């Protein structure tokens with residue numbers, strides 16, 4: 001089983017609790033490299049909504065230093081990815097490591113900070129978290145003001161630099177503003193279907209179909225609250241989202257965005273090793289092996305190959 005996961009909050013767990021990437025208290029544990037054939041993981045540097053302006057930049061730097069410290073400490077197990085050609089060069093026994101920012105507050109409203117985060121290896125930015133920031137409104141922002149003028153400028157500059165925009169956590173208006181502003185395909189790293197599980201963090205069918213039309217990517221989130229309204233998040237619940245997304249033409253855009261170490265995840269699915277349970281469920285429920293491989297790895301790989 002090959003795995004390309006578009007979202008985890010493991011760096012925050014390491015930073016907050018002084019944990020290590022070999023600590024099995026985390027969902028993402030590099031010991032699991034032994035159980036997967038290939039593993040590339042996007043590690044988000046999450047900026048909580050209470051940080052704005054310079055405080056957000058300083059918090060970002062602390063998380064980035066933590067990520068760089070872990071990369072150096074585990075250089076025998078990690079392989080940093082900042083360009084398309086690195087994707088296929090991840091050696092067996094190493095985990096590909098892609099840096100992302102979750103919460104564009106890290107830019108403190110300054111366009112020049114995009115170059116700074118790019119230079120430190122960031123290749124994806126989740127534009128907002130649930131609240132409003134300098135870039136725009138998030139999924140829980142009231143009123144929903146959409147993307148700000150700065151947010152639209154930032155998206156254009158990200159496209160110029162080669163930083164992928166992530167629409168997870170955006171409000172409805174921000175999402176559609178992003179569609180108007182962006183010229184390149186964008187992704188939703190960790191969001192499910194709101195038709196299957198109504199939640200403001202999930203995608204409507206219209207949103208999902210728009211991402212299909214643009215050749216983007218949607219990562220399935222394993223957080224139980226985004227999978228079902230009755231706090232269940234096993235393989236059956238995940239598969240309901242998969243089937244619905246497939247029915248909307250998502251065969252080539254569905255990926256994984258587990259939300260490991262950032263959400264409550266069913267005990268049957270809460271590590272890279274245990275994702276084999278989802279793999280088996282896919283095959284048992286009649287998905288073609290090719291489709292399972294596409295969801296676990298190929299779709300995200302192809303996208304990143306074209307857009308990193």
Ligand SMILES: [Zn+2]
Nearest residue numbers: 102169190262
């Ligand atoms: Zn998130």
